[in-house]
Amino acid sequence: MALFKKPWNLVWLRHNEKPLKQDRLQVETDLHAVTQVLQWFEDFTKPLLPQPFQSQCQLAFVEGFTNAVRHAHQKLPPTTPIELELKVFTDSLEMRIWDHGQPFDLQTKLQEALDHHKQADPLEEIGGRGLIFMHQLMDELAYLRVDDERNCLLMRKRH
Secondary structure, eight states: OEEOOSOHHHHSSOOSOOOSEEEEEEEESOGGGHHHHHHHHHHHHTTTSOHHHHHHHHHHHHHHHHHIIIIITTTSOTTOEEEEEEEEOSSEEEEEEEEOSOOOOHHHHHHHHHHHHHHSOTTSOOTTHHHHHHHHHOSEEEEEEOTTSOEEEEEEEEO
């Protein structure tokens, strides 16, 4: 898995293929919304994707969502929306999570988490574990500031 390394304007846009199915969900900044997010994800993907693939994507998606709640929206009101999007293509699943927090450099944070993980006791509680999971489970992972002052986490996995 590699992080996007091309210019954002080229990478951010998917080739002209139309998704087989897509859906969006908006929830408030609340960890209790994870139940709704999980149900929505399962209802959307279950009939379309094989089980092991679906489970890996669901884990990465939930990690992305909980990171948005815990970190990006940490100092924002609970009514601040988090927008979620799923798109199924013939060869992949694309997942996006928009937040209103301060942007960060995904590559730097991921490298710090990977470096710490190599040196830490495996039983020690460390930050960045969710980023490591997303990095390991996804084929593509990107995070950037978009024009409307939001950030978007983009994850893709080919099947």
